[in-house]
Amino acid sequence: MSLPHHTPVLLQEVLTILDPRAGETVLDVTLGLGGHAEAFLKLVGVNGVLIGLDADVQNLRLAESKLHALSGRADCRHANFSAIADLDLPPIDILFADLGLSSPHVDDPARGFTFREEVPLDLRYDRTNGVSAAAWLAQVPEEEVARCLHEFGELPSSKRFARVLKERKPTTTTAVVLAAESVYRWRAKAVLPQIFQALRIAVNDELGALETLLHEGPSLLRPGGRMGVISYHSLEDRRVKQTFRVLSQAPKHPETGQNVHPPFFTLLTRKAIVPSEDEVTLNPRSRSAKLRAIMRSVSTPS
Ligand SMILES: C[S@@+](CC[C@H](N)C(=O)[O-])C[C@H]1O[C@@H](n2cnc3c(N)ncnc32)[C@H](O)[C@@H]1O
Incomplete structure (x- = not known):
């Protein structure tokens, strides 16, 4: 190997x-x-x-x-x-x-942690346990999504972005990128690492x-x-x-x-x-x- x-x-x-x-x-x-x-x-x-x-x-x-x-x-x-x-x-x-x-996790898109390629929105270290980021977003209330984005990613306009995520129910990394572009426009690229960090911390209860x-x-x-x-x-x-x-x-x-x-x-x-x-x-x-x-x-x- x-x-x-x-x-x-x-x-x-x-x-x-x-x-x-x-x-x-x-x-x-x-x-x-x-x-x-x-x-x-x-x-x-x-x-x-x-x-x-x-x-x-x-x-x-x-x-x-x-x-x-x-x-x-x-x-x-x-x-x-x-x-x-x-x-x-x-x-x-x-x-x-x-x-x-x-x-x-960063280098291999198949591990599902990157936003640079379209892969299922998962972000778990252990895929045999817990729920994927897509399922987590579907399950938790909008306020909780906003809190995590704000606290774990220090994301600006976290409430507005949480609302868009709840409406769109993304199941792939690309769908999150598109949601970010709709809210943050030209700043989207800069905030993507914060968004993915926040989702990863939440999903893995880091x-x-x-x-x-x-x-x-x-x-x-x-x-x-x-x-x-x-x-x-x-x-x-x-x-x-x-x-x-x-x-x-x-x-x-x-x-x-x-x-x-x-x-x-x-x-x-x-x-x-x-x-x-x-x-x-x-x-x-x-x-x-x-x-x-x-x-x-x-x-x-x-
Ligand atoms: C920064 S890497 C460790 C690198 C390692 N020190 C080396 O030199 O190869 C962190 C590792 O911890 C694992 N990890 C993250 N959270 C964990 C947890 N709560 N329990 C067990 N492993 C975890 C990740 O899957 C990842 O493989």
């Missing part, structure tokens, strides 16, 4: 900050094409384990074939990371997430899944374990930043306000790590990436 071209984002920074060591257990909840996972697996070696999840079964199979060709133990599972608490996972040394879509990951993930870490997340837009980064900040504060007594315990987690990134100019030049898709990480204190009970 030949792999589409893919460059893992912030790879060196991820390895420096999360510091995978021989014998460790790594959980990569967004395998994609296995770019980061391959580097993790090489570093944990034959005594370590790499557990990889992806909601997209096509990506999962591609990553699996790449990882199984290496020495080392790779356990690849078709799963959404929102189900992380139900996957019967062992204690983890490194939990890593590289959010959003992968290069094949922010709900991230909140579950941020809620459940840290407790899977062994003492000394590290968790790192790369996000690509402010809606994601805000949630990661806020959760990691709260986790790295000392718990306080509700009445006295005194610290009752040292913090259970330490911030490994005071400020988000962003790609260098060189990386952005070589891989323009990395330009909005932000990496944040925490470490579970060694002294916390397992």
Whole structure:
């Protein structure tokens, strides 16, 4: 199976900050094409384990074939990371997430994420679950469509565009493009990425899944374990930043306000790590990436 071209984002920074060591257990909840996972697996070696999840079964199979060709133990599972608490996972040394879509989603029109070609309007990472973008638009009330377009895509005139989408009931990407042209005229081309981003976030419940990951993930870490997340837009980064900040504060007594315990987690990134100019030049898709990480204190009970 030949792999589409893919460059893992912030790879060196991820390895420096999360510091995978021989014998460790790594959980990569967004395998994609296995770019980061391959580097993790090489570093944990034959005594370590790499557990990889992806909601997209096509990506999962591609990553699996790449990882199984290496020495080392790779356990690849078709799963959404929102189900992380139900996957019967062992204690983890490194939990890593590289959010959003992968290069094949953008580059291969057959994956249904592009607005540059006419394909069925789907936008799901996992087509075995949930509903397509076309079905979602048909099902949800106009106000909800408008809210998603406004919140997830920061789209101007979101109410008017939501009304047009509800009237036209688009079932292909081209039908959405035509609807956008009818509302936004010459500005349509500029807002199409925002429209498709908003629909993708809604259909995959991306922010709900991230909140579950941020809620459940840290407790899977062994003492000394590290968790790192790369996000690509402010809606994601805000949630990661806020959760990691709260986790790295000392718990306080509700009445006295005194610290009752040292913090259970330490911030490994005071400020988000962003790609260098060189990386952005070589891989323009990395330009909005932000990496944040925490470490579970060694002294916390397992
Ligand atoms: C940016 S790519 C990961 C790229 C990967 N780090 C690499 O180097 O090849 C994100 C991947 O996460 C998957 N994904 C997105 N949301 C997910 C979720 N909630 N659960 C599991 N996988 C998800 C997508 O299908 C995609 O393959």
